Amino acid sequence: MAFLIDCPNCGRRNPYEFRFGGECKEAPGPDADLNTWCEYLYFNENMSGFQQEWWYHNMGCGDWVKVRRNTVTHEITED
Amino acid sequence: MSGRLPDSPTQIFDPKKPVKIHFRGRSITAFEGDTVASALLAAGVDTFSRSFKYHRRRAPACLSGQCSRCTMNVDGRMHIKTCQTPVREGMVVEPQGPIAFDPAGAADAFSWAMPTGFYYKMFYKPQWFWKLVKEVIRAMPGNMAKVKALPAKAHFDSINLSPDLLVIGGGLAGMEAAITAADAGVRVVIVEADPQLGGFEAFQAEAGFRRTQASISRLAAFPNITLLTGTRVTAIYPDGLAVCMQESPSQSAQDCVERSYLVRAGATVIATGAGSMPMVFAHNDRPGIILPEAAQRMVHLWGIKPKGRVLLAGGDDHIGEVALALYKQGVDVVGVVDFREAGLRKDLQSALADHGIPVWSSYTLTDTRGRRRVTSATVTSIDGLQSKRVRCDTIVASSGRYPRHKLLGQIGTRMLYDAALNFYLPEQLPANYEAAGRLLGLEDPNAIMRQGAHAAINALKHLGVDTNTAKVAAVEPADEAPMPVRLQPVIEDVQLKSKTFVCYCHDVSAKNIEQAIDEGFDKIETCKRYTTATQGACQGGMCEANFAHLLARKRPALSARVLPTTRPPVTSMSLGAMAVGYHDHPQVSPLYHTQLAHGGNSLRMGSWIRMVDFGDHEAESLAVHSTAGICDVSMFGKFRVFGPDAEKLLNRIMTRNIEKLNGNSTFYYTACNEEGVLVDDGMALKMGEHDYFVTTTAARAAVTEEWLARWCREENWQVNVVNVTDTKAGISLAGPMAREILSKLTEADISGEALPFQKWMHMEVAGVKAIVSRVGFVGELNYELFCPASQGPYLWDAIMAAGKPLGLVPFGIECLNICRLEKGHVLPGIDTDSFTNLFEASMGWALDRNKTETVGKAMLDLTTHQAIKERVIAFSIEGRSPVTEGALVVDGTQQLGRVTSIIYSPLLKKTIGFALVAPHDNWVEGGTVTFWYDSGREAQASFAKPPFYDPKGQRIRM
Known part of the structure; x- marks a missing residue:
């Protein structure tokens, strides 16, 4: 992967310093039914294009960083 | 200077600095700046390798890293392109296979019996025949290195x-x-x-x-x-x-x-x-037939004269330039063959004529002869009518640049x-x-x-750089006219005979390709796969243009000159270089060396190196039950979680309610992921207002930081997590004599009333400040001590010294395993897997139903009334059993699950363990559990309800 991730604490860093944390999803409320929970747990959008996603800076500051990345071109933009 | 041309400004080797390398047991003197290939060529080595299929002699064609003919074994490393590897003192270079005499070279005479698609056509039936000969055939290819261990671990x-x-x-x-x-x-x-x-x-x-x-x-x-x-x-x-x-x-x-x-x-x-493309003619692969860049590199960079009489052939003015340059260096040029009708540029023609070098225009090369290397070439006119043989020892031929x-x-x-x-x-x-x-x-x-x-x-x-000020540097006019060097290969009919090689790596000839096209493989991608041309070690570096040209020539409409797909890697690379980004650093506890000194046997377990035992784990477990044992528990993950919102975070990851933790009680917790799957358990101690000391399992130590950060990443909570895993040593002291041993080292009141089971306190032990808690993991009176890592070895030695007269022994992970199985403790991740939820792990009691914010609770609530898919059960077998972990639990031919933990308890004289199994009627008091182990043997066990030892828990409360 050639792109660099802008970490708010460490600056632009090589993505291998991070661990991919999946796409940003909103967890259902405590009263949601089983279908809603399963949908949330086991299904992803698998966007072809820009998506919001989490990256964990495990070889850096240890913060979770939200990134808007194009899954096709790896282009990263401000949201 | 051994056989090199006089010093020239263009040379890149230093004749004053000799370097010795070893080739096939003989010592060769090269110079600093030489590559292995240039050193061998200067020493007169003709054959570098044998070809893949027909075992024909081969020598470097390009000397620039494009072909794969110069690959050898260098210092034990395989498939090294010697033309790009600088020489080094003492280097050991070995050819890959017999180059001087190769019995498999007989294959060359039987090439007629090996048409394109040989394998497909010959070996699908009869099946028995293929099975008989496949091993022999697979061992046949030439220039394939034998895999040998390197003398030292490569870095x-x-x-x-x-x-x-x-x-x-x-x-x-x-x-x-x-x-x-x-x-x-x-x-x-x-x-x-x-x-x-x-x-x-x-x-x-x-x-x-x-x-x-x-x-x-x-x-x-x-x-x-x-x-x-x-x-x-x-x-x-x-x-x-x-x-x-x-x-x-x-x-x-x-x-x-x-x-x-x-x-x-x-x-x-x-x-x-x-780069130059090789010319296509019969026997165009003999040693001595090289590309113009190889000839120029030899002469100008390394001062090596191409051997004997040199014939040049090509279809552009570049070949004339090269002929003149070689002549000026004293090379014996016997002629230039140019397949163009117009021939070379006039000034080149007259310059060559001045030196008496014949030029044959409208002629091309059609064949060569020679055994160890080329000795003569057949030069034929383009119309095929006239033909003559020219004696030569080196042919510099190229059909164009690419x-x-x-x-x-x-x-x-x-x-x-x-x-x-x-x-x-x-x-x-x-x-x-x-x-x-x-x-x-x-x-x-x-x-x-x-x-x-x-x-x-x-x-x-x-x-986005401002380029207005960027300047293009002034360039001095060239002092020599540029040479036209772009030209695609031209292949004439007269050149197409057998042994007219296109792909050198896999010995694919022009005839093979024509045959493939006739059989219908006329698209570049299918033809490439069928013939394996362009798929060899050089990845088409030598053959791609000729291959595409041959195809375009035969089927102009179908494959109008497209090139095959290219994929990484372009050149060979070692697996070691690809793997190196992944670092593996096992952790050791601060007590590692101390335990080794006590005779501990260490073993890598996950990210840790831990002590398996100190000689005899069964004796250790008996000692724990009768006197006392001491064990290293430093590998537990240890975290300080503090801040006004600490409870919010802990309540989110723990299934029990941390608010119920008060005073000096210890707090056992379990943690689930969002699916309700059990992922961790450990202890929490309340050190002060909104200040907690939390331990995790050894396996989770590395990921807990990320896990805690993940569950507050979207909150603006005031909570801090500090990983103190490496800063604290942990010692578990267990056994009926534990209190007596500890009391020798501390003035604190550690009586059963002052420090009862499930309580903890700060105290000084042997002068070391420690957190001491009463736990029940091994089923005896058990203290867990956490102290600064640097003081851990001292504390261990102090406890050992105090306890030895009372029968204290160190014990390892195997003994710990016996003790915890006797007590029926389930280990997350060992007795459960990534699908086992809290209920299935038989730990539903640890879920606080009244909490709202617990990771995994929503799924646990929703699936409470669903039938469980699997559960952890305990079993016992009288005496020792040969059943091991991973054995299957079966009912007839149906597989119900597997054994996750099993060990012999010398105290109970039983083999006990856990299995992760599907629901079954047998899982009741008196039921039997059947194992299938060792590829077909069966054993019986009885279903049991843990704990096996001290079911009332009186001994842990002593």
Whole structure:
């Protein structure tokens, strides 16, 4: 992967310093039914294009960083 | 000087610095600056390898890293391109297979019996025959190295670079691009495959040499240029990543043998240049038949005279230039063959005539003879009517030049044939990529330099760098006329006989390709797969253009000159260099060395090196039950969680309610993921207001930080997590004598009333400040002590000294396993897997139903009333059992689950354990559990309800 991730604490860093944390999803409320929970747990959008996603800076500051990345071109933009 | 030409300014070896290398048991003197191949050629070595299929003798064709004929075993490493490997004192070079006499060379005479698709056609029936001969046939291929262990463990490393601009290729265009960009102030990395800069110009006699030296000295003035010579780019990706491999970056074999650079550049200029294509004629693979660049490199870089009488053949003026250059160096040139009707440029023709060198225009090469190396060539007129034999010892032949386009293909750029230029040109490059130089069919050095500069400026525009002030350096007019070097291979009918090789790596001849086309494999991709041409070790570096041309010739409409797909890696790279980015550093506890000194046997377990036992784990477990034992528990994950919102975070990850933790009680917790799957358990101690000391299992120690951070990443909570795993040593002291031993070392009141089960306190033990808690893991009176890591060994020794007279023994993980199984403790991740939820782990009691915010609780609530899919059960077998972990639990032929833990308890004289199984009627008091182990043996156990030992828990409360 050639792109660099802008970490708010460490600056632009090589993505291998991070661990991919999946796409940003909103967890259902405590009263949601089983279908809603399963949908949330086991299904992803698998966007072809820009998506919001989490990256964990495990070889850096240890913060979770939200990134808007194009899954096709790896282009990263401000949201 | 042994057999080298007199000193010249273009040479890159130092005749004053001899280097000795070993080749097939004999010592060869080379010089610093030589490559292995140049040293061997200078020493008169004719045969470097045997070919893949027919075991024909082969020697380097290109000397520039394109062909695969010079590959040998160097210092124990396989498939090394000797033409790009600098010599090093004491280097051991071995050919891969018998090169002098090869009995398998008989295959050459039976080539008629091996048509294209030989395997497909011959070996699908009868099946028994194929089974009989396949091992023999698989051992047949030539130049395949035997895998041998290296004398020493090879060391690899990897470096990440993120410059603004990456320039691939250190020729005139590449150097000019780097200089222009560096001058504009950006950081540049320039990668060159050869040990020296200059590319094509570096070996074009003195005029080219002067041009490159001027550029090299300008380049050296920029501190913002990183120069990587001897480095090949093996892969590039459209998002800007380039993978570069550098062989032996240092001069010592003991140091790093291969280094990878992962370059993530803002923009990339590709200036990989062009190379010669071999000419297609019968027996065009004999040693002594080389490409013009090989002849020029030998003469100009290493001062090696091509052997004996030299015949040149080609279809452009470049071959005439090379003939003259060789003649000037004293080479015996016997003639120049030019397949064009018009022939060479007039001035070249007259210059050659002046030296008495015959030129045959409208002629081409059709055949060669010779055994160890070429001895004569057949020169035939294009119409095939006239033919003669010319005696020669070296043939320099090329049918034209061809762009080194491999990297362009990897970023999705198609190469299109341009009929006007008679050259392949890149169709469209992705943003942030530029191409420059001879790769685009340019010839004039001035044009190349200017275009290189403009490529850099275009790249800088992509980067958003202000290019208004960027300047294209003035270029001095060339003192010699440029030579037309772009021309695609021309293959004449007269040349197409058997043993007319197109693909040297796999011995695919022009006849093979024609046959494949006739059988219907007439698309470039299918023909390539059927014949395996272009799929050898050189990855089409030698054969691609000839292959495409042959196909286009036969089927003009179908495959109008497209090139096959290119994929990484472009050149071979070792697995070690790819794996090196992954570092594996097992952790050791602060008590590691102390335990080794006590006779501990260590074993790698997950990320930790832990002590298995101290000789006899069964004796250790008996000692724990009768006297006392001491065990290292430093590998528990240890965290301090504090801040006003600490409870919020802990309540989110723990299934029990942390608010219920008060005073000096210990708090056992379990943790689930969002699916309700049990992932962790441990202890929490309340150290102060909103201040907790939390332990986790050893396996989770590494990921807990991330896990805790993940569950407050969207909250603006005031909570801090400090990982104190490495800063604290943990010692577990267990057994009926534990209190007596501890009381010798502390003045604190540790009576059953002052420090009862499930309570903890701060105290000084042997003068060391420690957190001491009463736990129940091993089923006896049990203290867990946490102290600063640096004082751990001292505390261990102090406890050992105090306890020894009372029978204290150290114990390891196996004994711990016996004790916890006797007590029926389930270990998350060992007795459960990534599907086992809290209920299935038989730990539903640990879920606080009244909490709202617990990770996994929603799913646990929703699935409470669903039938469970699997559960953890305990079982026991009288006496010792040969059943091991992983044995299957069966009912007849149906598999119910597997054994997750099993061990013999000497105290109970039973083998006990856990299994993870599907629901079954037998899981009741008195039920039997059937195991299938050791590939077919069966054993019986009885279902049991843990704990097996001290079910009322009186001993842990002593």
